[in-house]
Amino acid sequence: MVLADFSVNSGAVFTEAIGNDRLDLLTDYPFTRLANLLAPITPRANVAPILLTVGEPQHTPPTIIEETLRASASGWNKYPPVGGTPEFRAAAGDWLTRRYGLPAGLLHADSSVLPLSGTREALFMLALLAVPTQKAGRQPAVLMPNPFYAPYEGAAVMAGAEPVFLSATRETGFLPDLDALTPELLERTALFYLCTPANPQGAAATPAYLAKAIGLARQYGFVLAVDECYAEIWLDAPPVGALQVAASLPHEDGKPWANLLVFHSLSKRSSAAGLRSGFVAGDPALIGRFSRLRSYGCAGMPLPILAASTALWRDEAHVEENRAAYRAKFAAAEAELGGRYGYYRPAGGFFLWLEVGNGEEAAKRLWAEGAVRVLPGAYLSRSNPGEPNPGDAFIRVALVQDTDTVAQACASIVRILG
Numbered sequence: 001m002v003l004a005d006f007s008v009n010s011g012a013v014f015t016e017a018i019g020n021d022r023l024d025l026l027t028d029y030p031f032t033r034l035a036n037l038l039a040p041i042t043p044r045a046n047v048a049p050i051l052l053t054v055g056e057p058q059h060t061p062p063t064i065i066e067e068t069l070r071a072s073a074s075g076w077n078k079y080p081p082v083g084g085t086p087e088f089r090a091a092a093g094d095w096l097t098r099r100y101g102l103p104a105g106l107l108h109a110d111s112s113v114l115p116l117s118g119t120r121e122a123l124f125m126l127a128l129l130a131v132p133t134q135k136a137g138r139q140p141a142v143l144m145p146n147p148f149y150a151p152y153e154g155a156a157v158m159a160g161a162e163p164v165f166l167s168a169t170r171e172t173g174f175l176p177d178l179d180a181l182t183p184e185l186l187e188r189t190a191l192f193y194l195c196t197p198a199n200p201q202g203a204a205a206t207p208a209y210l211a212k213a214i215g216l217a218r219q220y221g222f223v224l225a226v227d228e229c230y231a232e233i234w235l236d237a238p239p240v241g242a243l244q245v246a247a248s249l250p251h252e253d254g255k256p257w258a259n260l261l262v263f264h265s266l267s268k269r270s271s272a273a274g275l276r277s278g279f280v281a282g283d284p285a286l287i288g289r290f291s292r293l294r295s296y297g298c299a300g301m302p303l304p305i306l307a308a309s310t311a312l313w314r315d316e317a318h319v320e321e322n323r324a325a326y327r328a329k330f331a332a333a334e335a336e337l338g339g340r341y342g343y344y345r346p347a348g349g350f351f352l353w354l355e356v357g358n359g360e361e362a363a364k365r366l367w368a369e370g371a372v373r374v375l376p377g378a379y380l381s382r383s384n385p386g387e388p389n390p391g392d393a394f395i396r397v398a399l400v401q402d403t404d405t406v407a408q409a410c411a412s413i414v415r416i417l418g
């Protein structure tokens, strides 16, 4: 028997290469890299550390969760069905219809919605669903923005596809330039991950942009996965969604969502990252196949969590409170940072994407001199041959703490980075 010696916290250190060598194509996860970067540094300042790295809202979760979990505790001893409950699917479907102004009855929740124990696992598993052995006679490509949410790359690589990193810089409006995609690439594209509002830059795709992406997916026969995890964290106007745009496009009879899947989560909307609750919605043919795949490899969402999630998708009051809290935090950040580091007010999400020269050096200095922990932008992006890494000059700052803490952290950023 071959024994692997590895430590989850310090990154995988294998005494012998065993198993799936595709894993070696991946770097350590961004937060493992950050832990390694900052481990040798002891913050000089005698102050409590301020953690602005993980996108984990520190707001008090809504009381609905506790109440519903208690009321549905009898469900803990049951294996939940992969498709969840009709009540959950209806709540998610009704929310999508309300939020995106979908024509009544267009979205059939029972065939177009699946619950997910957090969207991360499903965004990852999606590649197993979408990537064939070959596409157009070649290795399939999985497209993703650059920078990107790390599981997209992990999914592409582990499914045997080539991850293709599409620069999303200030020059391209912080979203991939769809006009730059060549037919040669699109023909072998199996899956395209889009994130809107984008993590980390907060850019939101326009209806025209989403219409173009949906059109390409249909023309070239790939899955368009739109990660709308930050859809409910917005400052001025609700970002449009991909289903909303798809509903307005000409489509084959009865197939408004062809090739399209959207992912929604309660982690940010309801400050409930620990609940592990989200859903995927869209093309019933893909949802059906996803359901089959998930029957083999997923833990269904426990019945009490389905009940709590149902109640959360039906409630907007706590979401409005949440948005008000983020508005106050962005106002505080803007007051401290406005005019520096390319600060801008994002369309959505709760990240600052600050241009600081060298993101890794800035992260080290902020930790050493101010006990402020942020993520170097380069840990969220990759270099394409001959091009600079689009994240190198940036840090990502997650506004997940309370307003005073955010203001204090931003003041430290200015004091330390100048």
Ligand SMILES: Cc1ncc(COP(=O)(O)O)c(C=O)c1O
Pocket (backbone or CB within 6 Å): 055, 117, 118, 119, 120, 121, 149, 195, 199, 227, 229, 264, 265, 266, 267, 273, 276, 277, 278
């Ligand atoms: C862009 C993006 N998508 C998806 C997720 C996953 O969220 P969850 O698994 O909590 O639903 C995150 C979490 O940080 C994210 O930033």
